Amino acid sequence: MNATTDATPQTLLSMRRISKRFGATQALSDVSLDAYAGHVLALIGENGAGKSTLMKILSGAHKPDSGEMLLNGQPFLPAGPHAARTAGVAIVYQELNLAPDLSVEDNVMLGMEQSRFGCVRTTAQRKQVSAALDLLGHPQLTPDRRVGGLSIGAQQLVEIARALVSNARVVVFDEPTSSLPQQDVKRLFEIIRRLQSQGIAIIYISHFLEEIREVADQYLVLRDGQMAGAGRLTDSSDANIVSLMVGRDVDTLFPEVPHSVGEPVLRVAELTGRKSPQSVSFEVRKGEIFGLFGLVGAGRTETLRHVFGLDRAVAGSVTVNGRLYPPRPSARIQSGLGYVSEDRKGEGLAQALSIEDNLTLSRLKPYAKVGLLGWKNRRQTARQWMQQLRVKALHPGQTVGKLSGGNQQKIAIARILHQQAEILLLDEPTRGIDVGTKADIYRLMGELAAAGKTIIFVSSYVPELMAVCDTIGVMSKGRLLDVRSVSQWTETDILSVAISS
Template sequence: MEQPLLSMRGISKRFGATQALKNVALDAYAGQVVALIGENGAGKSTLMKVLSGAHVPDEGTMEISGQPLTPKRPQDSRSAGVAIVYQELNLAPHLSVEDNIMLGIEQQRGGFLRRSEQRRRVREALSLLGHPDLTPDRIVGTLSIGAQQLVEIARALVAEARVVVFDEPTSSLTQQDVQRLFDVIRRLQDQGLAIIYISHFLEEIREVANRYVVLRDGEPAGSGLLTDTSNDAIVSLMVGRSVETLFPHVPHQLGEPILQVKELSGKKLPQRVSLKIRRGEIFGLFGLVGAGRTETLRQLFGLDRAAQGTVQIGNAYPACSPNARIRAGLGFVSEDRKGEGLAQSLSIADNLTLSKLQTYSTAGIMRLGARRAATRDWMQQLNVKAQGPEQTIGNLSGGNQQKVAIARVLHQDAEILLLDEPTRGIDVGTKAEIYRLIGELAAAGKTILFVSSYLPELLAVCDTLGVMSKGRLLETRSVDHWTENEILSVAISS
């Protein structure tokens, strides 16, 4: 029987009263990809931190090629052949490709860097990845996200990694870069590396992985071959209950036009966008990277000033500023949850009430009790899992952070919700909750403008779908009259 290259057995880890991991096992074989699946907070990140040496397990053993692995710090795991490519890339943007790849393992003699030897190793690694065109002297900060990810992978190769972990690697990639990444992973398999692949997208897991391991609440929930297991069965293992559908449908009625946009243009993007959205409608907006979807939402919310065009909300034409658009009933949930969607260092209560702080102020004194009560109410309505209103937002899972971001725009009484990639980086179970919430909001008469790069959710959740390309809204139809092939054909058209 084939022996695993990496073996993790009986891994347990507790943080105070919280049992983060309990008796978890995971095997990774040379030349294969094992998918590590689970909801946010299931223990995936903690398990990988144990593997990386960032956490020392309370119980359990690890082996690489039959040799014990007992890292006390990340350097110990790296030296043993473990490399992790994180969702948030760990690069120095001001340094060159060569300097990033060789950081910590510089080639030197007599106190001087051996630049020629370093460049040879860097070029060799990039060539193995199929990208000899990525030159060692390029500054990393000037590269695309996909190219930066290649730099991370090349660093793993130069460090002679035998086990490579990919943690949500496609969340910020274009579709073209995703396929390039999959090609790279296949090359790594051909070289005999063991790959651990973490993702919330079951479709891409099936494309790239051989086996799967599911964690739920820090414990093993199931494992096996992907060819022998349906998506519904995997989702049921993740959430601990039967899942009838990944896309719950909530009946809702469409009313009169509430948002009308005519000839909206920015300095570069968008270009002469016109659309009409009705009360209670879920309007999807699809396009490839650079199509202008996010720019359109930012101009609708008043974050960016339009070069021309009008935005009509009901019967009014509000001024182009976020305050004016909020007063007119718009709410915006940014795709950049960390950078601008939420204040990561502030509490749930701070984030949720930022748009209407004046509601809780009397004579300049903040009524903290009333604010906490309102926050608890919204947390209960949206099923936000947290210790309480004062917990720091940065300590929540991605799915719970996203619920707080949506709760904020609901708390500000928004009638029209602009949602930019609201399910990115969120587990399947939480996605289903957000889909249901969007349907319930539409049933309550709210209007949703839903931007996403994930076609199955747009076709399942939306009433109407518009496709953008190069800044223009090319075509709008009822979702019943679209197919995925037709949507992509329009999206790549000139």
């Protein structure tokens, strides 16, 4: 990183040649990072590039295999998150870690309670909390409010207040805007500038380039656990940074597979759930790849879950090839739908079961003879799918949990292909997987569409939607606001519809 042009910025945090390995995956190799007082460093990279591992090492949640860290020039190797926090490193996580039933004050001081003889020193503590909240300047934030009743944006500020009371010198923001409405984003940026002026070093993790340009001074790009590039934002173009992130030409990442679009096969009308979706209507045609974009919480996942019958709809209908089916996954599977969950660990796959078990679970009938299951056929089928989708695994009996994210995703997709789904509902299928596998999945989607399958592709990453889809719909707050064919959209159009309310 070249910072010598600046008027001698003070290096607060320095991470040197950090490496970390989890089993067979090298999560980080030789990554170095410098954060300067009063500066904002953007940490950029795709999901799975190693950003969160690096931050977990900084917070003491993981130990590095090699490399060293210096905080204020002193060697720094926190034993755990609490040690890191007392040393002056605070992290504001994407998923908020708050106790919803406690008050704002209790949350802010959790683990840092000021006490004398085991009793909380209420007045001293209140003073400290109030000072922090004043700096944040949000009307909803008073020390006695119950945190569970606050908006997401205000909850995030509680996390920031936590960083402030611990006298943090380095504050990390982990994709802070991914779930925020527009006005809260503006407020957040103001707060970041205020922290900056107090001489705090800020690390800002995001993959929205526009945001990064607005708040950050320097950038560091990670790809597959390695440093792909670093420098000053004013010195590099967007295209430059994107190619550093992706590591290859856009053409080879998104292989174009020609496919043609036919008659409508799936019709969703006025679909309404308890909270979201809100009266969502659209139709998807045979051989079409239909993209669904929105920020976190926009209701894309909920829409897919309702279409698949996982959640009960309050109103509206889902018609497949002109027929209605009962709102149960088993019936929807019969209608030709297949769903790949965004949450591979929690829902998508049974991590402790074997590849063949996961792959065939949704369609075991063909293997049952007189009620008894044949193992050989199942193993054979699993092996065929593994070869077809180029799954890297030892054998079909291997536990799914031991595969990499990308290979797990291929098994999840193989399952709905094996269950002979004609309409594939793919929820963030490329999240958290390596670039090579991403390209595989994009190509597979194209090939499936060319073979007459229909795909609904939910994603938070606009470039992949623009490259792969025929049609894109944009959701916000549970509503489907706009559906256009891909040629009618620009990246900025999509974003501005997504953040409009």
